[in-house]
Amino acid sequence: MKKNIILIGFMGVGKGTTARAYAKKYATFIVDTDDLIESKENRKIKTIFKEDGEKYFRDCEQQCADWIESSVDNSFISCGGGFYNVSNLKKLGTVILLDASYDWIFNRLSTAENSKSKLKKRPLFSEPKKAKKLYSEREEAYKKVADLVINVESKSLKMIIKEIHKNVYI
Numbered sequence: 001m002k003k004n005i006i007l008i009g010f011m012g013v014g015k016g017t018t019a020r021a022y023a024k025k026y027a028t029f030i031v032d033t034d035d036l037i038e039s040k041e042n043r044k045i046k047t048i049f050k051e052d053g054e055k056y057f058r059d060c061e062q063q064c065a066d067w068i069e070s071s072v073d074n075s076f077i078s079c080g081g082g083f084y085n086v087s088n089l090k091k092l093g094t095v096i097l098l099d100a101s102y103d104w105i106f107n108r109l110s111t112a113e114n115s116k117s118k119l120k121k122r123p124l125f126s127e128p129k130k131a132k133k134l135y136s137e138r139e140e141a142y143k144k145v146a147d148l149v150i151n152v153e154s155k156s157l158k159m160i161i162k163e164i165h166k167n168v169y170i
């Protein structure tokens with residue numbers, strides 16, 4: 001069994017922030033699946049969606065998962081919101097879901113200091129109505145694949161990373 005932490009959850013729930021805080025405290029290596037895809041493609045996620053569509057992006061996510069399976073261990077992997085759907089997710093490490101209600105996430109994103117750019121870089125968050133629908137479609141599926149669910153709504157970053165650390169090997 002791989003010793004990676006696989007952090008999943010809906011867009012804007014705070015996966016990147018959590019990964020950075022965890023890496024700082026516990027000196028782990030972070031891999032961000034969106035960053036990997038952007039580097040390999042040499043273009044932004046929103047450009048990939050615009051030029052080649054969502055299906056192409058999902059294929060990139062699967063390739064990224066295959067690479068992690070063959071080559072990455074002992075790392076903290078922060079995943080894009082749709083990455084939970086790759087076929088080999090459970091082989092990649094311990095899957096941890098950051099969970100919160102849609103309203104909490106929407107509020108977090110829209111009150112963030114750089115809220116405009118946070119929303120703009122996420123093509124599937126361009127229309128809140130559609131994003132809310134996507135959230136309800138995925139809510140149960142996220143929970144099904146997770147080894148551990150952490151509700152983040154009333155927790156500090158410090159509490160969240162402690163809870164992750166208690167439950168994993170790295």
Ligand code: S3P
Nearest residue numbers: 010011012034080081082122123
């Ligand atoms: C997506 C989430 C995004 C990014 C892409 C698709 C999704 O990542 O991978 O825009 O399907 O939920 P974040 O969860 O980091 O925003």
